[in-house]
Amino acid sequence: MFTVLPKQTASMQTRDGTRLDADIYRPDGEGEFPILLMRQPYGRAIASTVVYAHPTWYAAQGYIVVIQDVRGRGSSEGEFKLFSHEITDGEDTVNWAASLPQSNGKVGMYGFSYQGMTQLYAAVNQPAALKTICPAMIGYDLYADWAYEGGAFCLQTNLAWAIQLVTETARLRQDKVVYQALFALSRNLPVNNPEILQSLAPESFYHDWLANSQEDAAYWQELSPKRHLRSVDLPMFHIGGWFDTYLRGTLQLYDDMAARSTPQHLLVGPWAHLPWGRKVGDADFGLNAASPVDIMQIRWFNQFLKDIDTGLLQEEPVCLFEMGSNIWRNFPSLKVSNQKFYYLSTTGLASIREDSGSLTANRQSHSQNSDVLVHDPWRPVPALGGHAAIPAGVFERSHLDLRADVLTYTTEPLAADLHIAGDIILEIFCSADRASYDLCAILSEVHPDGKVYNLTQGYIHCPIGTNPAPLKMQLQATCARIPQGHALRLSLSAACFPAYPMNSGTGAVINSEGLLNAQIITLTIRCGGETNSQLLLPVVAPN
Known part of the structure; x- marks a missing residue:
């Protein structure tokens, strides 16, 4: 361990002459050190300490740590425009950092969310000094992983983030009136009047994201890291959370990166976007769930920036926290070949009685029934926890399952522990009496005392003209042990508001005027016979 010198502030110029400012933390020692770089838009003094150790801790491990304000944020010059300058600015910053006094010329990057995205963009042009990155909680496909899910706009998280960014813009401009108005909105999201941002922040990315609702829009093709990283082959340590909205x-x-030649490791904890700790919502996953990320990152950087054989290249690359057992488990890959099928069965009263809808291992090939679900926009099913709502995480939801606009399908109490890890797929035969509808699916664990806790969920927006049979939905990946005596429950609804906008029957309601035209939607879910809706679980062996 090194002592750390007092923080220094330094500036660089990008290729177009824009000044970017950074704080530099140096170990007090002779010789050369690798660089750890973080580029972020929230004011560099924060340095992502909401989830990571302070830069002084990283510097004490023998690294020069550089925390930089991106263009147009903090004290850096230029205009902030979401992700637009991060490829060239990132490349310029890597090259500048590699040339700092006492640098050994090797740069690694770390950070989550926007700070994770800046790593991906910096890697695009493959600067020689950039040897490894540790991207956490990022949008690889910016449309499908961040802005939209299953074709549905991620209303609550996008709106909250947009307000956060434009509030900081107002603060930097010293616009007191707009700042105070936006700050008030941040404490009470205007989910029924989001167009207020048009007047307070007409330059926000939020308007572009709403306007470009189709995945193939040129806007997404230009900005999405996935498009730009096709030729990149760089060692990466990937970090995610089971209840993070960007886990996809x-x-x-x-x-994608694991299919290439360089080492790739993955860690997924039982965390929301932040913080990374033992508690998320109503669940306490114990001391093991406390973040190991700082220690693991130093080991990773020692391997690739200091050429120390840490032994990690001989370890299985995938490390997942198994909720319920509350332990970390190692796997050779994310691929799980063993699937357990559960088929939906009903007496037709799954919206009224908990004992009407069931999940069974036996296909109901000789009998067919349907459940009818009525969505009333006056009282949409509210979002509760999961990965898409604020707050995210695990919550007791039996009161929601008792609503008549929620269908529930429950297994018998399990005869043995069930371990699942990976993607969960729902194939469901569904039709509606309107041109467009949405479907939300939540998989929960039912305890013997009747309490119900969500494990994972999925959402899909069915636009006008689509009525696939069966409808296929991928729920958020998870890793959990469901103990003997507990049961699994699938809950279906036509809304999860305000995590996603309501569907008016003709499309998403994205402003207050759209509420005027919102219609009641009747969905029919078919079970049994040739239209046997089913749930596919990725089953793994016990540890």
């Missing part, structure tokens, strides 16, 4: 991006990036 973390897992897809890992999958």
